[in-house]
Amino acid sequence: MNLKRPAPTLYDVAVAADVSTATVSRCMNFPDQVAKKTYYKVMAAIKELGYSPNFGAKAMAARRTNTIGAIIPTMENAMFARGLEAFQKELRLHGFTMLVASTSYRPDVEEEQIRSLVARGADALLLIGHEREADIYRFLETQGVPSLITWVFDEKITQPSVGFDNRVAMMEMAMKVIEFGHTRLGFISAITFQNDRAAARLDGIKDAMKSAALNTSDLSVIETNYGIDEGAKAFDSLMGNGPRPTAVLCGNDVLAVGALRRARELKIAVPQDVSIIGFDDIELAQVAYPSLTTVRVPHRDMGRRAGHILADHVKNGTPLKSLQLKTEIILRETLAPVKT
């Protein structure tokens, strides 16, 4: 049944069009080096046979693939999805294809995926966050595959990166919260282990408290996985033990929305009894009820610029450069002055 005749090759096309394989190849890659008449003849043959060039052979012969790989923790997160979509669109404009792989936040899987994409001949790689084994950077070096870090900007790191300063972004938000009179804070964080973004955000809150002369022991932190239910559970614990925080900051909007839902279930009024603050400003934030005060991250812009820089580097050899983007505090309904 599955009697698959082998796919036609360049050679088959050449025979059908009665030219050499070189000519067919040029028709596809440099049409203006070929006489018009020949060109049409060849194109007809290609169409006729349903020919499609073999990527492997092409990559091998041409020593480049016009492919750029992106490795993200998860696709289920709207913020990565959005950034990637923009990244891909930008790459398309430059004639590149994007390959995505996701790691479920697991460093071992990430390493595997990096190797796999490199093996596939990715001309360059987009990575999220900078924290990974030195081995991996060394490997990329040996293989001659340039990489760009995103979602992060930190003067201290040496790799080129396009992103924002997670610590400062969260610090500004926390300072705003403190301005509103809150002194006992809660923080529902993503797992900080091997996640520099999450760790930096936590640092940001602490820094804000210090600069306001608050005691960081008045900050209760819960680390949890990504998900609405996880946010809800974390909120539960925060409200359970000891003196309640009057404002709960969250590492991302999804956690915040979970907290919001749980607050409603517990009949804790937001923002009257407690303020809830998110991070990312995904769509969820504005349709949540009450609508979520959060930190807007320019995901699309980040994806677009990363795509531009990377494509430019691979095509024209422009050196990779770092770029710091700005975040913005979006005040909506879930943040209010503390009750006195």
Added chain:
Amino acid sequence: MNLKRPAPTLYDVAVAADVSTATVSRCMNFPDQVAKKTYYKVMAAIKELGYSPNFGAKAMAARRTNTIGAIIPTMENAMFARGLEAFQKELRLHGFTMLVASTSYRPDVEEEQIRSLVARGADALLLIGHEREADIYRFLETQGVPSLITWVFDEKITQPSVGFDNRVAMMEMAMKVIEFGHTRLGFISAITFQNDRAAARLDGIKDAMKSAALNTSDLSVIETNYGIDEGAKAFDSLMGNGPRPTAVLCGNDVLAVGALRRARELKIAVPQDVSIIGFDDIELAQVAYPSLTTVRVPHRDMGRRAGHILADHVKNGTPLKSLQLKTEIILRETLAPVKT
């Protein structure tokens, strides 16, 4: 500066380990065909040199890539993201890698992406919906690339598919709405042009109305793009002209949430003044306020099963089979009996 020494090859490893390239190749692909001692020696050399096999060469020589491609309309849609994540996880279990490409709902881009993934040597393809040019199916045939359709199940189509019956799913929902006494319905649809899912859902509503002896002229339909704001705008128009519908069904949850938001802005009470119904049951649905009545689609299950079927087919030649999954009506707060 960018003095990249060419990446090490099989040959380099062979020399370093003092064996033939064939042996190195076997170490990587069939370790048990190699003497232990040799194996360790080779592995040491590989590590030492930072060797990584060249995918193109490998693909060409082995005539398979262990890669399965997935082509989706957009990554920004949580429902695709979720299905894909499950699909990928399943593929990983079988030793396959997933390649994703998105099309922005544009058939021309889709065709391009299909060709591109095939050219990259995808061993099989996952496609969304069945409606596309015959040319494309013919191309896949010539290339000998099997494909599986998802998000859709329709006895009338010949391609193997794993999905649900969009028409029936929406029809059941509409019948439930009608049971609640609604007779003037609105439908905020995704663009139906070249989108069989959207078209089928519209049909489903009409069928439900007919079977309840309602006049389909009492159905106002607005087609719009994917997005919260688009849903909001569409809701506006539905409420603007002529007799208002008492229930507004939506082609997906995102549109529904947009409608919900606009209703709040317009001070139209949901569900007292108007019921709003979504489709997909993404997380958004349960955190929306009021929470959204919607149709639950088993995205994860669909992704998982599609992955299984496709992997099994490529690895073991098991014929592709179709599978119909069931959807479920999730009653939440946005649907209520019509006011009398």
Added chain:
DNA sequence: TTGTCTAATGCAAGCCATTGCATATTGCAG
């Protein structure tokens, strides 16, 4: 020790496109 058989390894022919260089064709001035 020798002979047999199996396990381990090596040889070398592909796989399919690209591309530098050589050759053939064409157009046009003289």
Added chain:
DNA sequence: CTGCAATATGCAATGGCTTGCATTAGACAA
């Protein structure tokens, strides 16, 4: 018509890996 330049085409080497088949080494029995 010739001759030359410019353009179009073809030849054949190349890239890195897999794998069928041939060969060698090693284990074991006699």
